[in-house]
Amino acid sequence: MHRALISGIAIAILCSVIGLFLVLRRYSLFGDAIAHSSFGGIALGLLAGIYPLWTAYGVSIASALIITKIKDRYNISGDASIAVLLSSGIAVGLVIIGLSGGFTIDIFSFLFGSILLVSVNDTILILSLTGGILVVILLLYRQILYSTFNEEQAKVSGIPVEKINYLIVFMAGLTVVTSIQLVGVLLISALFVIPNVTAIMYGKGFKQTAIISMSFSIFSVVIGILISYIFDITPAGTIVLLSIGLFAGTIGIKSAGLLSKH
Amino acid sequence: MLIVEIENLTVQYPDVKALDDVSFRVDQGDFLGIIGPNGAGKSTLFDSMLGLNTKYTGTIKFFGEDIRKSKNYLKEIGYVPQKPIFEKNFPATVSDVVRMGLKNESDESKINEILQQLWIHELRNRRIGELSGGQLQRVFIAKALVNNPKILILDEPVTGIDQQSIELFYSILRELNSKQKITIIWSSHDLDAVNQLANHVACLNRTLFFHGESAKFFSNDELIKQYSEASMQEHMHHH
Ligand SMILES: Nc1ncnc2c1ncn2[C@@H]1O[C@H](COP(=O)(O)OP(=O)(O)OP(=O)(O)O)[C@@H](O)[C@H]1O
Ligand SMILES: [Mg+2]
Numbered sequence: 001m002h003r004a005l006i007s008g009i010a011i012a013i014l015c016s017v018i019g020l021f022l023v024l025r026r027y028s029l030f031g032d033a034i035a036h037s038s039f040g041g042i043a044l045g046l047l048a049g050i051y052p053l054w055t056a057y058g059v060s061i062a063s064a065l066i067i068t069k070i071k072d073r074y075n076i077s078g079d080a081s082i083a084v085l086l087s088s089g090i091a092v093g094l095v096i097i098g099l100s101g102g103f104t105i106d107i108f109s110f111l112f113g114s115i116l117l118v119s120v121n122d123t124i125l126i127l128s129l130t131g132g133i134l135v136v137i138l139l140l141y142r143q144i145l146y147s148t149f150n151e152e153q154a155k156v157s158g159i160p161v162e163k164i165n166y167l168i169v170f171m172a173g174l175t176v177v178t179s180i181q182l183v184g185v186l187l188i189s190a191l192f193v194i195p196n197v198t199a200i201m202y203g204k205g206f207k208q209t210a211i212i213s214m215s216f217s218i219f220s221v222v223i224g225i226l227i228s229y230i231f232d233i234t235p236a237g238t239i240v241l242l243s244i245g246l247f248a249g250t251i252g253i254k255s256a257g258l259l260s261k262h
Numbered sequence: 263m264l265i266v267e268i269e270n271l272t273v274q275y276p277d278v279k280a281l282d283d284v285s286f287r288v289d290q291g292d293f294l295g296i297i298g299p300n301g302a303g304k305s306t307l308f309d310s311m312l313g314l315n316t317k318y319t320g321t322i323k324f325f326g327e328d329i330r331k332s333k334n335y336l337k338e339i340g341y342v343p344q345k346p347i348f349e350k351n352f353p354a355t356v357s358d359v360v361r362m363g364l365k366n367e368s369d370e371s372k373i374n375e376i377l378q379q380l381w382i383h384e385l386r387n388r389r390i391g392e393l394s395g396g397q398l399q400r401v402f403i404a405k406a407l408v409n410n411p412k413i414l415i416l417d418e419p420v421t422g423i424d425q426q427s428i429e430l431f432y433s434i435l436r437e438l439n440s441k442q443k444i445t446i447i448w449s450s451h452d453l454d455a456v457n458q459l460a461n462h463v464a465c466l467n468r469t470l471f472f473h474g475e476s477a478k479f480f481s482n483d484e485l486i487k488q489y490s491e492a493s494m495q496e497h498m499h500h501h
Contacts, residue, residue, distance in 0.1 A: 209353035
């Protein structure tokens, strides 16, 4: 149980930070697309008898980087490239599942998450990835923020914008596959997007917005895990519903005029 | 000291030749006004100088070094784009945006100093998306200046800004050039303003029509007449 909470908190922080950059780059659904492509990777792992998360990491990150390359090279819009990535992952997964004659229960835990069953090794992996990614973001904070704000101006300031973009895609890939254990493939973009759009509405500066988003994210994950533990239901749904609750509450406060309008 | 040398710069887009064999130089301390009608190639010239457009022929040198060889010169440049594009609800305050321009993050005091100099200190905690055009422009100038650049490049930065803010902006530019010795390259449609502020003028309309001291340009009625006619033609051509 406390393993679930510790990993949950780490994932909450990670998703809200990476998600903030994705949302601001108008790339909100990118997490979703990576998650869907990891479905293909998971199916591949199950078929080959390899631990499915490893194949998921490989397939998701590789396909995310490839689609980014294609998008830049051929000037395809962000949303279209997301659609390509998203559907091809599912398609590959379905074909593999079909070829293997269908899987048992295993695939279910990847679709909806299984944080309550997280092992010691998983927890260590989650914590070290979270630590590593946060260190990278802190070290490159200005470069990442500036190239998210405006690519051209960042370039003129000498920031290697393209490399930073690939780095973000790479970190998003790691984050998504790591987080699959918490909410599963289907609801991943909820963790990336909802706490951030909620936090942005508070009208604060960048760091405060990131902190508000992290707090909301941690709150939903911790309370969600506790509720699902008590009522013995899958945590993914409760976590996402809680963060939607915070979102709705914020809209309520805002329309009541208690927050400045933008 | 020679800061910029542009030789035989030609930019061919798929449909138009935006710049045709343009050559000129900029010295340390110059205040160069680049004038030219819409579509004259001013932004294209800046994009090429800043490394945003690499599909050009000819050479561009900063501090004697070809910009194709080294990007080091960018450290010395502050750039204010024609249209600062950003996500309207981007969660950044005025100080957040100015801080992005700051390469050495420990220089926090520099941010306050520059905000004060540009009369936007009281806006420092406001979200960037809430500002008026004139305020926004000063924020972007602050961002361009916070790193102590040797050269300031401004692309037509007064469109849609009220007269009072324009006056303030011009006095800030004049001070930066005369007191802080920053070399300024500035594109504008406003001939009067260029006459008042700039000490050098480049008239651009695909080709370089005139380049030299502004006094020479503005005392030569024939040149001004030719320039206005060329601009008029360009204008009619577009409508
Ligand atoms: N990226 C591009 N691709 C193709 N053509 C372009 C591109 N950018 C500019 N052009 C064309 O090049 C010409 C010069 O454009 P540019 O934007 O440099 O002019 P400008 O002097 O900055 O005009 P304005 O005063 O309206 O800002 C125009 O005919 C324009 O249509
Ligand atoms: Mg222009």
